[in-house]
Amino acid sequence: METTEETTSLKRVFGLTTLVIYGVGDILGAGIYAVVGKIAGLSGGLVWASFLVAMSVAALTALSYAELGSRFPLSGGVACFVHRAFRTDWLSVIVGWLMFCTCIVSMATLSKAFAGYLTTFAPVFPDWLVILALFCGLAFVNFRGMQESSNLNIFCTTLEVSGLLVVIVVSVLFINGGAANPAAMAVPVVSGQAMWIAIFQGAALAFYAFIGFEDIVNVAEEVKNPERNVPRAILLSLGIAGVIYILVSWLATQVLSPTELFASKAPLLDVVLRAQPNFPGVVFTFIALFAVLNTALLNFITASRLLFGMSRDGLLPAWFSKLHGTRATPYRTIVVILPIAIFLALSGTLQFLAGTTATLILAMFCLVNLSLLIIKRREGDADGFRVPFIFPILALVSNLVLISFASKESHLLAAAFTGLGFLLVLVRKAFMKQNVT
Known part of the structure; x- marks a missing residue:
């Protein structure tokens, strides 16, 4: 019998295995399929080193997330952590807003990539129609609940990993056959400071491909035994994705x-077709299509749960914290997100957002590591997953270093998003003052 009464708790549907698949699928996603060529344009034959640096920086912050996720297994993620540490509503609102912006803009960017792949083989469909259909489908799956979303995620993640395994296998066979291109194997003729600058510039962009491990904490209330499974899933997901990234980027x-990688619009597809010309390109394109779809879905889930958690903590109006009576999903946040994402996707102003997303995430990671330092100093250690004090310090420093290597355009766009966050804080403050009076 169906009821319209709204429930107050989320269903716990994730075990460790499905949570690791969720995390791996979120990290692998469209990042490696899209940015490896652009990173090669920055660090040349040392693209694998850029991925290694980015993975190392991500791993340090992942340790902080693992402890915070074990301490506070709640929806809301970074916004909740910052609020617990600084006990300041306005800062938590800004952090939550920036995280929300990265998810929404990433969704919009991925939808355009999805439309580009699809219209290559079905040009009869206009981009705007594909984007609308994609978002409506994602909204439906998100509304249905985490069980349905998790099932689709497992399917898409399997396809993503299979695509990368194809790259690995055909590349290894190509190299073992003695057909490797000498020009491709040549390391750029740079050394010393110039080499390290190239590697770190590439790492600042490669960090975009590692975004996703932090999303695990946003579904903590839908995880069985979250104090144990959330930290393990974060570290396992990042480790699996990182090893695959480094291997794929080196083989590419x-x-x-x-130069060829940088110029390619579909770098991994070109790698496969060069290594094995008889491989059906449509099959690999189909895999890449679902990789993009999966990442967009996980961004949608994260954004909706983020708004839900912030609302329940009093950082946003309580209207956002209502769950559907039958599906137990935050349906109101889904309704709000959908038109915003569609508008961004159709606006066509998202050229530099991959770098901007990485910059915003790194800035938020700085606050996450600061939050852990404050909480550890104030509350000391407790039961559950814990890391030594030095690790969040190293993570904070490494995040700042990568931010400094990001492009100026990324800095400017990140500043613009931050400015909108401050405007949101002022509007919220005025609204609350009006309600008091």
């Missing part, structure tokens, strides 16, 4: 030259 530069 053995098949194609950095």
